[in-house]
Amino acid sequence: MAKNRKVLVLHGPNLNLLGKREPEIYGRLTLEQINRKIEALAKELGVEVEIRQSNSEGELVQWVQESPKRFGALVINAAAYTHTSVALRDALAAAGIPAVEVHISNIYKREEFRRRSLIAEAAAGQITGFGFNSYLLGLRAAVDLVR
Numbered sequence: 001m002a003k004n005r006k007v008l009v010l011h012g013p014n015l016n017l018l019g020k021r022e023p024e025i026y027g028r029l030t031l032e033q034i035n036r037k038i039e040a041l042a043k044e045l046g047v048e049v050e051i052r053q054s055n056s057e058g059e060l061v062q063w064v065q066e067s068p069k070r071f072g073a074l075v076i077n078a079a080a081y082t083h084t085s086v087a088l089r090d091a092l093a094a095a096g097i098p099a100v101e102v103h104i105s106n107i108y109k110r111e112e113f114r115r116r117s118l119i120a121e122a123a124a125g126q127i128t129g130f131g132f133n134s135y136l137l138g139l140r141a142a143v144d145l146v147r
């Protein structure tokens with residue numbers, strides 16, 4: 001499949017715990033269940049997705065660096081690194097392919113430290129607060145950006 005029909009979906013730290021982790025904030029779906037929904041939408045939209053999760057900032061940076069070789073766009077929930085990682089922001093800026101920043105919870109309705117995203121400036125846009133649906137909206141946005 002052409003590169004611009006391939007989207008890399010990245011989940012950051014602690015998202016492997018979805019389903020068990022603060023379900024009142026992040027919902028009851030597991031990461032696996034969310035990934036199945038992302039894959040189903042990708043099929044409907046006629047694009048290919050590759051989905052990865054890491055708790056390691058360095059690994060996420062590496063994946064973002066390598067992404068332009070094989071993908072046309074990124075959907076990224078950088079989780080806690082959203083608020084701390086200059087490295088991830090720089091990697092996204094360097095990658096030069098469109099990235100859609102997504103969050104399950106509305107980061108602007110929560111603690112003060114979550115209200116700032118360091119990666120936002122390197123992203124095409126941000127979708128925050130729609131539960132697992134943020135990923136699906138993010139995938140639709142990413143696909144539109146590369147069409």
Ligand code: DQA
Nearest residue numbers: 014077079080103104105114
């Ligand atoms: C999150 C919000 C972040 O503040 C938090 O650290 C996460 C998940 C979200 O999807 O709502 O781990 O990115």
